[in-house]
Amino acid sequence: MKIDRITCRVVDFPLKGEFHPAWARGRNQPNLLMVLIEVETDDGVTGIGAAHAGLEAAITIERFVAPYFIGQDPMYVERLVPILRDTEILGAPVYCMEMPLWDLIGKVARVPVARLWGGYSDRVPAYCATAELRSPEQRVEDVRRMIAEGYRAVKFRFHLPDPRDDLKVVEAVRGAVGNQIEIMVDANQAGVEPGHGGHRSWGFPLALEVARELERMNVRWLEEPLPRHDYDGLRRLRDRLDTLPLAGGEDNHGLHEFKLLIDRGCYDILQPDALLSEGVGQMRKVAALAELAGLEVAPHTWGNGIGLMANLHLAAAIPNCPFLEFPHDPPSGWTAAARDQMLLEPLVIDAEGCVRVSDRPGFGLVLDEERIAHHTVSTHVVSARD
Known part of the structure; x- marks a missing residue:
């Protein structure tokens, strides 16, 4: 079996309503931009993946990855992974290219990838990840709806000019629903979208002040309280806290950075992302290192x-994953339906707030080809015949 053809489609899906993510410096995000990746073999098997990016990722794959994947056996993933690492010095990070390889392998083996990796569970608890900044009153209303829908955990963003005002959201929700739902907080201090204004860097004293207040309110974790490479600051902050875990890692790249985060004692919970941080198979290595260090892994997801x-498949295959991030923030334009509009079978939570792993082989993806075709803006193909 050899890789015969790689196709990247840049797809620009519209959102039905306005969406102002906290990390976007006040800007409205009108769309979901992605690259659909298909790796086809000479045996007619196709592996599917995606990039949380646009044209830059498609061109990077076309120029720096596809020429060295074509003609290779997709079963030998570890032989191909170094190409993805080397590519980052020339183009956009495309660790996402490991995903279609594992999807393809799962299809050939006729088992879900999570089971191919040894399996730990057939479902994972989800937390409802919000993105916008809203009033305490609105968030109380939102959380009551979440509880009714089955969610057992929620994440809020802290991005107001004075984070003491952000704290009022957590106080209001705790006062209204008590401990009916777990609460996480994301400060997004590791990185925000480029631009001017609309973001305040905390620094260590403010991060410690906020963390201690969240600790008092029994928050499940504080995410990205300091810049992603402030290893000393993160360790110092973690050492000053008693019960509040620190989480992060989505904006760190490569196994070497995650090893640094572990060795330097930066986080209690690592959050690599299969489309951003490292290849999904390589993330199993991160999870194993974390397990040995007594740490948890809760994969980041947004795109x-x-x-x-x-x-989800990674989370279901490892023993140290407490939650799966589940982006969903109605009534904004970013909902679970918008997030999954490229799929005929969107992901949902069950009555106990968990996401189940499909029994279909590979990653179990069923694409909405008609919708994808309608919103495709460019197609990039590299084949063995080129």
């Missing part, structure tokens, strides 16, 4: 339903 599916 699209294909990436969420990859992170």
Whole structure:
């Protein structure tokens, strides 16, 4: 079996309503931009993946990855992974290219990828990841709806000019629903979208002040309280806390950075992302290192339903994953339906707030080909015949 053809389609899906993510410096995000990746073999098997990116990722794959994947056996993933690492010095990070290889292998083996990797569970608890900044009153209303829908955990963003005002959201929700739902907080201090204004860097004193307040309110974790490479600051902050875990890692790249995060004692919970941080198979190595260090792994997800599916299979295959991130923030334009609009079978939570792993082989993806075709803006193909 050899890789015969690689196709990247840049797809620009519209959102039905306005969406102002906290990390976007106040800007409206009108769309979901992604690259659909298909790796086809000479035996007619196709592996599916995606990039949380646009044209830059498609061109990087076309120029720096596809020429060295074509003609290779997709079963030998570890031989191909170094190409993805080397590519980052020339183009956009495309660790996402490991995903279609594992999807393909699962299809050939006729088993879900999570089971191919040894399996730990057939479902994973989800937390409802919000993105916008809203008033305490609105968030109380949102959380009551989440509880009714079956969610057992929720994540809020802290991005107001004064984080003491952000704390009022957690106080209001705790006062309204008590401990009916777990609460996580994301400060997004590791990285935000480029631009001017709309973001305040915390620094260590403010991060410690906020963390201690969240600790008092029994928050499950504080995410990205300091810049992603402030290893000393993160360790110092973690050492000053008693019960509040620190989480992060989505904006760190490569196994070497995650080893640094572990060795330097930066986080209690690592959050690699199969489309951003490292290849989904390589993330199993991160999870194993974390397990040995007594740490948890809760994969980050935001961009699209294909990436969420990859992170779900990883989460279901490891013993140290407490939660799966489940982006969903109605009534904004970013909902679970919008996130998964490239799929005919969107991911949902069950009555106990968990996401189940499909029994279909590979990652179990069923694409909405008609919708994808309608919103495709460019197609990039490299084949053995070129």
